[in-house]
Amino acid sequence: MRIFNTLGRSLQDFEPRNAGEVSMYVCGATVQSRPHVGHGRYAVVFDVVRRYFEWLGYDVTYVRNITDVDDKIINAANEMGVTIEEVVAMADSAFKTAYDSLRVAAPDIEPRATEHIPEMIEMIEALIERDHAYAAGGDVYFSVRSFPEYGKLSGRNVDDLRSGERIEPGEHKRDPLDFAVWKGAKPGEPQWDSPWGPGRPGWHIECSAMAHKYLGVGFDIHGGGHDLVFPHHENEITQAEAAGHVPFARYWMHNGLLNLSGEKMSKSTGHVIDLVDGIEKYTPGAVRLFYLRTHYRKPVEFSEEALVDARASLDRIWAFRRRVAGPVEDMPLDAAIQAFRGAMESDLDNAGALAVLFDVIREGNRRLDADEDAGPWVAAYDEITGVLGLDEPTADLDEISDDVAAFAADMGLEGFAGEEAISALIDLRARAREARDWATADRIRDGLATAGIILEDTADGVRWHRG
């Protein structure tokens, strides 16, 4: 497996820290507001990274944090006139809803910043002991110039940074480049006791401390959005390594960002499309496929057209598997699995992997049309869609059940519901077709379509699926 490592900016062979195990930490959300469609990408990308390693047989430990204390959360609470807990609960639940519908598997560990304050304080103490941080006026700052390697991840030279040149009122930095690892408490803000007085942790120290706690020194993969490279990840490395955890992480993966009308989506500017809304509008599978059509490192433009395109592609994918009922016994076609692996091993070329899937589908369809054995192709399909999380979920009839039952009743089929109602209607339609009563047959097909069930007549009988 070759991975593009942001640390060193090169394609590198992946060698796990411990044979057979992969430890990964991904920066999750700051739960200040509902997720936008950009957040779905990082979640899906790293979900696939995890699934792929698991598929290869690695024992994966996946940690994804929740940042639940932060300036932005405090500001949001003040603006909305609600408590911080309410902001966190609202945003957190929207993120969970989105992850679930996108079929992003829950991480093994999902630590919250507010539950790891002692670990952060411990790390800050270590930094002070080693003269990499200093307390000033109730705050604690990291001394950037005390760490010569600062800038190694983002490729920045300390002297080129014009950021942080201004010092906010009330800050006590010795050097404008220094950043806060502990912020002294302000009235009305969440606070914890510390050796430097009451306060709360800086953003970057949260991840350094939690990643270290759960994954130890030199864990395998640290991931996140490309916009986190600087300063967040740069500072994470700096703090962790300055505290003696060397190396902090060995491979750094960053997914490309999502643009909207040529501009990055950003919570702070409100230039966003809500993720939960987008999933509802375009369907979860189409959104997931949209993320996976493009190599994970490239920027992507979010557009109506792109989502409609993804939806059509997904229909093609799923239509193939519907042609064969149930599981297949065959071994997956070796050539296809090798090609799939080849793509994935090449820095997780998810777009190339998708091309392999479409090749499998085309040949599989051709074989089914020709009455040839398609088992190995179907098995390869199952294998690949399983890793990508693109297999079709079992039809959920709950929300349309009433409509189907009502329509069945209209057709004179009282007392049927769910799949039974669908089967009864299909039987009724079959009799109508035998009698060449096309009007009734079409009425049933159209009625079911309105309710959300699509019928297809095939040589082997009628198939249905959710529309």
Added chain:
RNA sequence: GGCGACGUGGCCGAGUGGUUAGGCAAGGGUCUGCAAAACCCUGAACUCGGGUUCGAUUCCCGACGUCGCCUCCA
């Protein structure tokens, strides 16, 4: 101003120093009561200008363009 990424057919999007990516859309056919699905066929590309090379979309240089980071952000 500093650092970095990218520019492929109507749209999206992989890849490669010389031989068809793939998807969506379009046109033609086959199948079908009609649909739907599927298969077959068709066309179409590598931003521009130099250079290296027998040969470059692929390597090097430059131009133009788009985007990201340098402040919170997946």
